[in-house]
Amino acid sequence: MIMEKNLEHEIVKAFQEKDSRQAYPRKDRIWQQLETNLKKTKGTHIFWRIAAIVLGFFLIAGAFAAISIVNHQKNVNKLLQKENINLLQAIDSLQNITPEIITETKIIEKEVPVYIQTEIQHQKNMPEGGRILDLTLENNLLKTQIISEREELQTKIDSISRELLTLKTNVSKISEPEGKNKKTEIIELKSEVYDTLYQKKSKTENPKIKLQLFTNPGKKEQMQMNSNIFNK
Amino acid sequence: MNGKKLIENCGKGNAKAQKVFYYRYVDILYATIQRYVKDSAEIDDILYQGLMKIFDDLKNFNYINEAALVGWLKKIVINESLMFLRADFRTIYKVEEISEIDTNSLTSDDQLAENDLTEIINQLPDGYRTVFLLHAVDGYSHKEIAQQLAIAEGTSRSQYFKARNLLQQRLKNDYGKEFGT
Numbered sequence: 001m002i003m004e005k006n007l008e009h010e011i012v013k014a015f016q017e018k019d020s021r022q023a024y025p026r027k028d029r030i031w032q033q034l035e036t037n038l039k040k041t042k043g044t045h046i047f048w049r050i051a052a053i054v055l056g057f058f059l060i061a062g063a064f065a066a067i068s069i070v071n072h073q074k075n076v077n078k079l080l081q082k083e084n085i086n087l088l089q090a091i092d093s094l095q096n097i098t099p100e101i102i103t104e105t106k107i108i109e110k111e112v113p114v115y116i117q118t119e120i121q122h123q124k125n126m127p128e129g130g131r132i133l134d135l136t137l138e139n140n141l142l143k144t145q146i147i148s149e150r151e152e153l154q155t156k157i158d159s160i161s162r163e164l165l166t167l168k169t170n171v172s173k174i175s176e177p178e179g180k181n182k183k184t185e186i187i188e189l190k191s192e193v194y195d196t197l198y199q200k201k202s203k204t205e206n207p208k209i210k211l212q213l214f215t216n217p218g219k220k221e222q223m224q225m226n227s228n229i230f231n232k
Numbered sequence: 233m234n235g236k237k238l239i240e241n242c243g244k245g246n247a248k249a250q251k252v253f254y255y256r257y258v259d260i261l262y263a264t265i266q267r268y269v270k271d272s273a274e275i276d277d278i279l280y281q282g283l284m285k286i287f288d289d290l291k292n293f294n295y296i297n298e299a300a301l302v303g304w305l306k307k308i309v310i311n312e313s314l315m316f317l318r319a320d321f322r323t324i325y326k327v328e329e330i331s332e333i334d335t336n337s338l339t340s341d342d343q344l345a346e347n348d349l350t351e352i353i354n355q356l357p358d359g360y361r362t363v364f365l366l367h368a369v370d371g372y373s374h375k376e377i378a379q380q381l382a383i384a385e386g387t388s389r390s391q392y393f394k395a396r397n398l399l400q401q402r403l404k405n406d407y408g409k410e411f412g413t
Contacts, residue, residue, distance in 0.1 A: 024262035
C-alpha cells in the first residue's frame with residue numbers, strides 16, 4: 001500500500017522489490033554463448049600475450065644492437081679522425097719541403113719529310129694513295145733491276161776471281177824452272193782468254209772505252225797488252 | 233567464495249569463477265535492462281554485450297563492497313541499454329504530448345500496489361520513461377543524462393518534470409493519492 005509519501009521514494013522501492021523478484025529465464029543459453037566466447041577471447045589473449053613477449057624481446061634485442069652499432073660507429077669515427085689528422089699533418093709537412101728543380105735536356109730528332117715536286121702534271125692531280133702506289137711499284141722495279149744487276153756483277157766477279165786463280169796458278173807455273181815448251185803454251189792460252197773476255201766486256205759496259213795497244217820495245221808484245229788492260 | 237576473491241579469479245580468467253559470478257548477478261542485470269528495453273531479444277543482446285564488457289573489465293575493478301560492485305555492474309548495463317536506444321532518441325523526443333496511460337490493468341480497490349506503480353511508469357513514452365528512470369531510480373544527474381542521451385541538460389529536466397507531473401495527476405485522478413515532492 002502506498003500512502004501519501006514521496007513519489008520518487010515509492011517508485012525506487014517498487015522497482016527494488018520488483019528487481020528482487022525478477023529471474024532471467026534464458027540464463028543457461030546466454031551462459032553457453034558467453035562461455036564459448038570467453039574461451040575464444042582467452043585464446044586470443046594468450047596469443048597476443050606471447051606475441052607481445054616475442055615482440056618485446058625483438059625490440060630489446062634491436063635496441064641493444066642499435067646501441068652497440070652506434071658505439072662501434074663512434075669508435076670507427078674516432079679512429080678515422082685520428083688518421084685524418086695524421087694525414088693532414090703529413091700533407092702539411094710535405095707542403096713545407098722546398099722542391100728540388102732538376103733540369104733535363106732531351107734531344108729529339110725529328111724526321112722532316114721532304115716532298116719533291118715532280119714535273120708531271122697528272123701526278124700532281126693524282127690522289128696521294130695512287131702516287132704512293134706508283135712510287136712503290138717503281139721502287140720495286142728498280143729494286144729488281146738492281147738485284148739482277150748485282151747478280152750479274154756477282155757472276156762476273158766470280159768468273160774474274162776464277163780467272164785470277166787460274167792466272168796465279170799459271171804465273172806460279174811459269175816461274176818454275178821446268179820446260180820452256182810448257183811456258184809458251186800457257187801464255188798463248190791465257191792471251192786468248194783475256195782477249196775474248198775484256199773485249200766483250202768493254203763493248204757492253206762502256207762503249208767509249210777503246211782498246212789501245214802500246215808498243216814497248218823492251219818487252220814482248222803480248223805481255224804489254226795484258227798490262228794495259230788491267231791498268232784500265 | 234567471497235566477492236573479492238571471486239572478482240580476482242574472474243579477472244584471471246578462471247572459468248568456474250566466471251560461471252559463479254554470472255549466475256550470481258545475471259538476474260539483477262536482467263531486471264535493470266528490462267526497465268529500459270522491453271523486447272526480449274534486444275534484452276539478450278544488451279545483456280550479452282554488457283557481460284562481455286564486465287568480464288573484460290573485471291581485472292581492473294577494485295572491489296570495495298558488494299553495493300559498489302552491483303552499482304558498477306548496473307552502470308555498465310544501463311550504458312549498454314542507452315547506447316542501444318540512442319539511435320531512436322531523436323524520434324522519441326519529437327513526441328510533444330504524452331499519450332493517455334491505460335489504467336485499466338491497475339488494481340481496482342482504490343489501492344495502489346508496487347506492481348501497479350511500475351506498470352504506470354512502463355506505460356510512459358520511451359523518452360520520458362528513460363529520463364525518469366535514470367534520474368529517479370538509478371540516481372543519474374541531469375548532466376549525466378544529457379551526456380548519456382546526447383541531449384541538452386534542459387531537455388532532460390523538462391522531460392523529467394513532465395513525466396513526474398503526469399504520474400502525479402494520474403495517481404490523483406485514479407486513486408485519489410497525492411504524493412509530495
